[in-house]
Amino acid sequence: MNSGDTAWVLISAALVLLMTPGLAFFYGGMVRRKNVLSVLMQCFIIMCVLSLQWVLVGYSLSFHPGNGFWGGLQWLGLNGVGLEPYADYAGTIPHQAFMVFQGMFAIITPALIIGAFAERMKFFAFLVFTLLWATFVYDPLCHWVWGMGGWLRNMGALDFAGGTVVHINAGIAALVTAIVLGKRSNLEKNVPTPHNMPFVVLGTALLWFGWFGFNAGSALAANGLAVNAFVVTNTAAAAAGLSWALIEWIRNGKATIFGTCSGAVAGLVAITPAAGFVSVIPAIIIGLLVSVFCFIAVTVIKPLFGYDDSLDAFGVHCVGGIWGALATGLFASKLVNSAGANGAFFGNPKQFLVQLLTVGVTIVYTGVVTLVIYKLVDLFIGVRVDEKSEAMGLDLTQHRERAYTVLE
Amino acid sequence: MKKIEAVIRVEKLEEVTDALEKFGCPGMMVTHIEGHGRQKGIVEQFRGREFKLNFIPKIKIEIIVKDADVDKIIQLVSGIAKTGEIGDGKIFIYPVENVIRIRTGEKGEGAV
Incomplete structure (x- = not known):
């Protein structure tokens, strides 16, 4: 057991938890004022519900060794998940530290999907x-x-921090729900303008952090690999934020804060699977290009097909995640990372x-x-x-509360 | 008595306020509004897509004045608020039947 490693993983778990309220503000600023609380609430209740789901069943289903559909049921309620290290996952930290760190990923992933169905889903149905x-x-x-025993893992798939498990996964679910749920009403006549852009910036800052x-x-x-991941994460986010701003500048004549934030998040998404396997120059390339792909997804593909992925959960997370x-x-x-593998540019096209x-x-499994x-x-x-209810807003009709009132 | 309702550019508010104060106008009401006149809306971008929005932010000033001051105040406000570009705003004049100062119960021009 290593106290430095344990401290870093615990702090990291807290940082990842903070991303979900960060996401809440990122999304909350983008919706209309009548729906801001519904988005904050959806994100927040996910922290409550999935924290419980994770310790009761989720961790066992996900991480108990086994080669079936789920891991297994033997770790239900954290039975047998103790304070000693579990070497197959992390040999230098308590098993529960690994468990709680992973739990934060299980929380934010379904929260990402909210962006697709924002402003029109029943709260109970959402739960x-x-x-x-x-x-x-x-x-x-x-x-x-x-x-352990997972078949994609055994095949050698590389996903350092959740590009597939978190972002493509949530992004595809977002596309499917946006399509079957249908557009928000009156979308052609009423442009749903973001009601609080500073919230979007605040949320982006919390997400980046x-x-x-x-x-x-x-x-x-707390080792060199962590430092590599830290450096490439920051670098890719920076490259992607700048890239999006430049694309807007060239195409529309002005760069926007909304675009820069969107680009930064897309960069963070794209570097996620790669963070422990690539060095800094590839991180810049990954960041610069992800904004091109996501920009096309949200400005060309979305209007072309007409699905109402309200806050671009598919356009940013799925497209960025696939890239x-x-x-x-x-x-x-x-x-x-000697424990990783070489990619196609390093002699291993397989x-x-x-x-x-x-x-x-x-895409297929999650979609279906x-x-x-x-x-x-x-x-x-x-x-x-x-x-x-949609016209009145979800804050009043789903929660009987309002974010902004005329009374002080 | 008249009510002067002036819709002006947001950035002109402070200058107009100073001028009204110098003129001796006792009070004013200011509201943030959004709307459009002949220039219609503006184009904004969200995440790289351009959208036409119908409403532009403006400031609405309402002041209640004595009949004798109306013309001077109109000149004052329009002099400052005018840039010559489309979107300078408009001024509306309404008759006011009575004014009551709540604290003292005074009525009429003395309560303005």
Whole structure:
């Protein structure tokens, strides 16, 4: 057991937890004022519900060794998950430190999907959907990629901190829910303008800050690999934020803070799977290019197909995540991480194919199961609020409270 | 008595306020509003996409004045608020039936 490693992983877990309220402000600023509390609430209740789901069942399903659909049931309620290290995952920190760090990822992943269905989903339906999705989509996929015995892990898929498990996964679920849920009403006539851009900036800052825990903490030790992940994370975010601003500047004549924030988040998404496998120059390339792909996704592809991914959970997280996963297969180098693998640019094109297959599996599995869960929830509860509630806003109709009133 | 309602550019508020104070105008009401006149809306971008918004932020000033002061105040306000570009705003004049000072119960021009 190493006290430095344990301290770093605990701090990282706290940093990752902070990303979920950060995301709440990132998303909350983008919605209209009548829906800001609903978004904050959805993010916050996920922290409550999934913290419990994780210690009761989620961790066991995801990380108990096994080669099946889930890991297993033997660690339910953290039975047998103690304060001694579990060497197969992290040999120098208590098993529960690893568990709680992973729990923070299980919390933020379903929270990312909120961006797709914001401003029109029933709160109860959202809760049931989230719980089912965490158990039947996140937990199995997490097991396949990160769990001992998971088949994608055994195949050699590289996902340092969750490009596939977190971002592609949530992003595909976002696209599916946005399509089946349909557009917000009156979208053509009423442009849903972001009601508080400073919230978006605040949220982005918290996400960037928390992401150091997300990526550098995924080294699971206070070591050189953590430092590499920290450096490339910051570098990719910076490159992507700048890149998005430049694209806007060239194309629309002005650079915006919203675009710069979106780019920074896209950069953080893209470097996530690669953070422990690539060095700094590839990180710059990954960052510069991710904004190009995500910009096309949100400005060309979304209007072309007409799905209402309200806050671009698909356009930023899925597109950025896919680029990150594939870029890992190109730029990964054993010089950075001897426990990793070389990518196509370092003489191992097979790694690119493994990454491609992992992306494909995630898209198909998550897409199909998300659709099934959605349809079940819709059948028994009804997913969408009625038209009047949507017009009045979810804050009043789903929670009976308002963010801004005329009274002081 | 008249109510002068002036819709002006946001950036002109402080200058207009100073001028009204120098003139001796006792009080004013100021509201942030959004709207459009003949220039229609503006184009903004969100995440790289351009959207046309129908409403532009403006300032609405309401002042209640004696009949004798109306013309001078209109000259004062329009002199400052005018840039010559589209979007300088408008001034509306309404008759005011009565004014009551709540604290003392005074009525009419003395209560302005």
